[in-house]
Amino acid sequence: MTNADESAPVGASGPAEVGIIMGSSSDLPTMQDAADVLDRFGVAHEVRVVSAHRSPLRMVEYAQSAAERGLKVIIAGAGGAAHLPGMVASLTTLPVVGVPVQTRALGGVDSLHSIVQMPGGVPVATMAIGGARNAGLMALRILALSDSRIAKQLVDFQGELLQHALDQDAEINTP
Numbered sequence: 001m002t003n004a005d006e007s008a009p010v011g012a013s014g015p016a017e018v019g020i021i022m023g024s025s026s027d028l029p030t031m032q033d034a035a036d037v038l039d040r041f042g043v044a045h046e047v048r049v050v051s052a053h054r055s056p057l058r059m060v061e062y063a064q065s066a067a068e069r070g071l072k073v074i075i076a077g078a079g080g081a082a083h084l085p086g087m088v089a090s091l092t093t094l095p096v097v098g099v100p101v102q103t104r105a106l107g108g109v110d111s112l113h114s115i116v117q118m119p120g121g122v123p124v125a126t127m128a129i130g131g132a133r134n135a136g137l138m139a140l141r142i143l144a145l146s147d148s149r150i151a152k153q154l155v156d157f158q159g160e161l162l163q164h165a166l167d168q169d170a171e172i173n174t175p
Contacts, residue, residue, distance in 0.1 A: 015070040018045040018139050021062065021088070023078040025049055027101045030132050031077045034099070037136030041153050043143065046071075052083040059084065063091035073139040076124075077132060079103045082114035085124045095142050097135045098124040 018038055022031050031047070038045045050062045066074060074092065076085035077099035085098030100111035108129035116126040127135045137154075144151040 014044045016044045016046040017070065017072045017143060018043060018136075019062075019066055019071045019074045020045055020047045021050040021074065021076050021084065022101075023049070023051045023053070023082075023084050027077050027079060030101050030130050031075070031099065033132035034075050034077075034136035034139070037133055037140065041140055041150060043140065043150070050084065050088075052078070052087045053081070056087075059087060060091055063088040066092050067094055073097065073142050075099060075132070075135045075139055077101050077135075078115070079108065079111045080105075080114075082111040085115050085126075086118050086122060089118070089124045090122045095139075096124050097138050098126045099132045099135045100126070100129045102130050 020031055020034050020038075022028065028047075035045060035047055048062065050059045052059050063074075071094060073095050074088055075097045076088050078084040079101035080103050082098075082100060085096055089096040089098075098115035100108050100115050102108035103110055112126070112129050115124055118124050125138055127138070140150055140154060144154055
């Protein structure tokens with residue numbers, strides 16, 4: 001994993017296709033799940049701290065340069081006021097997947113409402129509270145639309161999920 005202030009991709013060789021950004025390094029334990037999924041599928045990504053409130057000009061530059069730098073999807077996680085995913089979505093035409101980070105005060109419901117209640121014209125694909133793993137999988141599904149290698153890996157992954165469920169059923173449903 002790269003340092004949050006570096007721009008080099010992690011996970012796979014080549015230019016980053018997915019940007020994983022968060023408002024604070026305290027969000028990394030949640031957002032690491034997205035990076036882990038992308039690592040498993042061999043998709044290059046970058047991990048950065050880009051705060052909508054503490055470094056708004058940096059956020060603008062990040063969002064506006066993302067496509068030019070080769071990113072195809074941005075996963076943005078934030079807690080509390082959680083403006084990062086929506087602000088980034090307003091500044092780029094790339095798909096933005098929002099991850100509400102759990103907070104102490106309201107358990108992440110505040111984050112969820114901040115991300116899911118976007119005005120018309122500024123879409124953010126919002127995951128469940130703490131749903132960075134699914135955010136990584138959503139990014140993979142978006143990439144799979146134009147990458148047959150990832151599409152095949154996703155089919156195999158779904159087969160693994162099915163087999164796991166069947167194995168669990170067999171464990172508890174013995175005659």
